[in-house]
């Protein structure tokens with residue numbers, strides 16, 4: 576479903592990726608682990624078409640991603656991918672339900688239909704009654720579940736999650752991971768989750784380790800196809 580081939584990327588003089596190879600199968604839940612600064616987030620951003628590698632290739636569903644122009648990559652992200660980041664990154668001026676509806680509105684869904692569809696996620700993710708709150712009025716775990724709903728609402732083919740539980744205590748983090756993995760499996764979404772927590776990686780079908788900008792793993796092939 577998604578593949579990186581010999582990807583390199585430097586930020587100025589700092590090499591972040593030095594020939595990273597990775598294949599993720601459709602429907603697979605993959606954990607990307609590794610020390611701080613090893614290149615995990617950079618790899619995720621390359622896979623998701625946010626960053627363009629200096630060399631190497633990114634493929635998604637048989638299509639070359641790294642050679643697309645910014646407009647086409649942005650459309651790909653909007654139409655096929657969902658995102659969850661460490662600190663939720665909800666839009667503070669919008670209510671929780673408007674935040675969840677945002678990807679649908681950006682894709683052209685009418686406001687009423689988008690809000691209705693977004694609302695359905697509140698029951699699913701134990702967020703009932705919080706639709707009208709703004710992000711400043713939510714706990715960390717609630718905000719992260721709203722961010723998860725926003726990442727999944729457009730039924731993306733791939734969900735990219737970068738330390739989705741990084742700002743949460745372990746119990747709240749497990750709740751978020753339960754919901755993330757449960758919802759992804761339910762709708763057949765492929766998941767790439769960057770984490771430094773073994774507890775989070777335990778939810779995945781497979782884990783790979785990024786070290787010094789390269790991917791290493793014990794089982795190099797996807798377990799599901």
Ligand SMILES: Nc1ncnc2c1ncn2[C@@H]1O[C@H](COP(=O)(O)OP(=O)(O)OP(=O)(O)O)[C@@H](O)[C@H]1O
Nearest residue numbers: 586589590591609610611612613614615616617618
């Ligand atoms: N925008 C940037 N500008 C300059 N250097 C960067 C930038 N983003 C990442 N780097 C550098 O690239 C390397 C890889 O960073 P990256 O964020 O991918 O690592 P990581 O494994 O995700 O780390 P962490 O677990 O701490 O988030 C690091 O040396 C980092 O300092």
